[in-house]
Amino acid sequence: MLDINLFREQPDVVREGLRKRGEDPAIVDEIRELDARHRQLLQEVEALRAERNRVSKRIPQIRDPKEREAKIQAMRELKARLDQLEAELRDVEAQLWERLAWVPNLPDPDVPVGKDESENVVVRQIGEIPAFSFRPKPHWDLGPELGLIDFERGVKLSGTRFFVLRGWGARLQRALIQWMLDLHVQKHGYTELYPPFMVREKIIFASGQLPKFRDNLYHDAEEDFWWVPTAEVPLTGYHMDEILREEDLPLRYTAYTPCFRREKAAAGRDVRGLKRLHQFDKVEMYAYTTPEQSEAELQKMVQDAVETCTLLGLTCRVVQLCTGDLGFAARKTYDIEVWAPGLQEWLEVSSVSNVGDFQARRARIRYRPKEGGRTRFVHTLNGSGLGVPRTYIAILENYQQSDGSIVVPEVLRPYMGVEVIPPK
RNA sequence: GGAGGGAUGGCCGAGUGGACGAAGGCGGGGGACUUGAAAUCCCCUGUGGGCCUCGGGCCCACCGCGGGUUCGAAUCCCGCUCCCUCCGCCA
Numbered sequence: 001m002l003d004i005n006l007f008r009e010q011p012d013v014v015r016e017g018l019r020k021r022g023e024d025p026a027i028v029d030e031i032r033e034l035d036a037r038h039r040q041l042l043q044e045v046e047a048l049r050a051e052r053n054r055v056s057k058r059i060p061q062i063r064d065p066k067e068r069e070a071k072i073q074a075m076r077e078l079k080a081r082l083d084q085l086e087a088e089l090r091d092v093e094a095q096l097w098e099r100l101a102w103v104p105n106l107p108d109p110d111v112p113v114g115k116d117e118s119e120n121v122v123v124r125q126i127g128e129i130p131a132f133s134f135r136p137k138p139h140w141d142l143g144p145e146l147g148l149i150d151f152e153r154g155v156k157l158s159g160t161r162f163f164v165l166r167g168w169g170a171r172l173q174r175a176l177i178q179w180m181l182d183l184h185v186q187k188h189g190y191t192e193l194y195p196p197f198m199v200r201e202k203i204i205f206a207s208g209q210l211p212k213f214r215d216n217l218y219h220d221a222e223e224d225f226w227w228v229p230t231a232e233v234p235l236t237g238y239h240m241d242e243i244l245r246e247e248d249l250p251l252r253y254t255a256y257t258p259c260f261r262r263e264k265a266a267a268g269r270d271v272r273g274l275k276r277l278h279q280f281d282k283v284e285m286y287a288y289t290t291p292e293q294s295e296a297e298l299q300k301m302v303q304d305a306v307e308t309c310t311l312l313g314l315t316c317r318v319v320q321l322c323t324g325d326l327g328f329a330a331r332k333t334y335d336i337e338v339w340a341p342g343l344q345e346w347l348e349v350s351s352v353s354n355v356g357d358f359q360a361r362r363a364r365i366r367y368r369p370k371e372g373g374r375t376r377f378v379h380t381l382n383g384s385g386l387g388v389p390r391t392y393i394a395i396l397e398n399y400q401q402s403d404g405s406i407v408v409p410e411v412l413r414p415y416m417g418v419e420v421i422p423p424k
Numbered sequence: 425g426g427a428g429g430g431a432u433g434g435c436c437g438a439g440u441g442g443a444c445g446a447a448g449g450c451g452g453g454g455g456a457c458u459u460g461a462a463a464u465c466c467c468c469u470g471u472g473g474g475c476c477u478c479g480g481g482c483c484c485a486c487c488g489c490g491g492g493u494u495c496g497a498a499u500c501c502c503g504c505u506c507c508c509u510c511c512g513c514c515a
Contacts, residue, residue, distance in 0.1 A: 042474060046484045053484090056496040060442050068495095075495035243434080243471085366471095368434095375471080 017106030114322025127315035138342035175415035195234035203237035231284035342397035352383030
C-alpha cells in the first residue's frame with residue numbers, strides 16, 4: 001500500500017513510478033478524486049458529530065422539560081442527516097481502499113528502467129560455467145534413472161506439476177533444507193520460525209498477494225484458510241499490528257515452508273521436471289528494519305543467498321530486475337540464478353527484495369524511534385535462501401559423474417551420511 | 425461438536441447509560457533530594473485521522489471486530505472472531 005499523501009502531494013512521482021513499471025497511471029487521478037470526496041465527507045461528518053457531542057453533553061443539565069424535549073428532537077433530526085452522510089462516507093472509503101490496494105509499489109530510483117525480463121541487468125557472476133568431459137544430462141533424466149525422483153507416480157497422486165522423491169532423493173532434499181536453515185541461523189544471524197502453512201485472508205492481503213494474485217492461490221472452500229504461496233506471507237503477518245522497538249531492529253527470521261501455487265498464469269510453461277510445481281519447498285529469509293537500514297540489509301541478504309549457492313559449489317550470478325520485471329510489492333529486487341548444465345540455462349533460485357514500507361502499511365507494522373516521538377513504518381525485506389527444487393536440479397546436474405553417480409556437495413555430507421549417491 | 429467464562433492503554437487491572445480516552449498499579453521519560461546510587465516525592469507518558477490564522481490550537485474516531493438501540497454507549501441488544509476451563513472426539 002502506498003502512502004495516500006504521495007497521491008495528494010506528489011502525484012507525478014506516483015505516475016512516473018507506475019509508467020516505469022509499464023502500468024497505466026490513470027488510477028492516480030481516480031484515487032485523487034476519491035480521496036478529495038472522502039475528505040470532504042469526513043469533514044461534514046465530523047462537524048455533525050462534534051455538534052451532537054456538544055449538545056448531548058448539555059442535555060442532562062437542562063431543567064426545563066420543554067426545552068429539553070426540543071433539544072432531543074433537534075438531535076434526532078441531526079442524527080438522521082448524520083446516518084445518511086456516514087453511509088456515504090463508508091462507501092467512498094471502501095472504494096478508496098479498494099483502488100489503493102491494487103496499486104503496486106514504486107520502484108526505487110536506482111532500479112534500471114526496462115520493459116520486461118529481457119532488460120534485467122547481470123550485476124556479477126560468481127564462478128565459471130563448468131566444463132564436462134561428457135554431455136551432462138538434465139535432471140528429468142537423472143532423477144528417474146537413479147531412482148531419486150518419481151514423476152509418474154507424482155502425477156498419479158495429484159496430477160501435473162507434482163512429483164515424488166524417493167530414497168536418497170528424498171534424503172537429499174531434507175538435507176538441503178536442514179543445511180540451509182542451519183547456515184542462516186548459525187552464520188547469517190536469522191532466528192528460525194516454524195509458521196502455519198495456512199493463514200487467514202487478511203494475512204495474505206497484508207503481504208500484497210491479494211487482491212491481485214487471487215488466481216495463483218489455493219484456499220479452503222469452507223473456512224478462511226489460504227495455503228501460503230511463500231513463507232514471506234506468514235513472516236510478514238508475524239508482526240502484524242505491532243509496534244516494535246527500534247533497539248530490536250533489524251529483526252531477521254528464516255523459515256522453511258512448502259509453497260503452494262496454482263501457476264495458472266504459466267499454464268503449459270515449464271511442465272517438465274522440477275522447475276515449476278504446484279507444491280515446492282523453500283527456505284526463506286526475512287527482515288524488518290528501519291528505513292535507514294533497509295538498503296544495507298538488502299545487500300546483506302543478497303550476499304547470504306549468494307553464499308548459500310557458492311557453499312554448495314554452484315556457479316551463480318546476481319541479476320538486478322529492471323522496473324518492468326519487479327514484483328507487485330517490491331521496490332528493488334535482485335535474483336540469484338545458478339547454472340544448470342543439463343538444462344543449459346540459468347535457474348532463478350532466489351529473489352531478494354526490499355519492499356520498503358509497502359507491506360508494513362498494509363500490515364500496520366511500526367516501530368518507535370529510540371529518541372521517542374511518532375511511530376514510523378518499518379521496512380521489510382524478503383529473500384529466498386533458497387528455493388529447494390531448482391537448487392536440487394542444479395545439484396543433480398552439476399554433480400553428475402560419467403559413471404552415472406552423483407557426488408554429494410561437501411557441506412551436505414554430514415546431513416546425508418554418504419559422499420556419493422550411487423548409480424542404480 | 426456441547427456447556428460455561430472472558431477480551432479495556434507497553435503490561436496488570438477498575439469501570440453496567442451522561443465531563444470516561446478511561447481510576448489505580450507496574451514499566452518508561454523528566455525533575456527534586458543525594459558525592460553517586462538506592463529509597464522517597466513531584467510532573468509527564470496510547471493509536472490513527474481531519475481542519476486551521478499551523479512549530480500552536482480546534483475537532484473526530486478507537487475499550488476484540490462489525491452492526492443496532494439511544495439526544496448520548498467501554499457500559500444495553502444482535503452477529504462474528506479469538507482466548508481460557510470442563511465434557512466429547514482425536515494424531
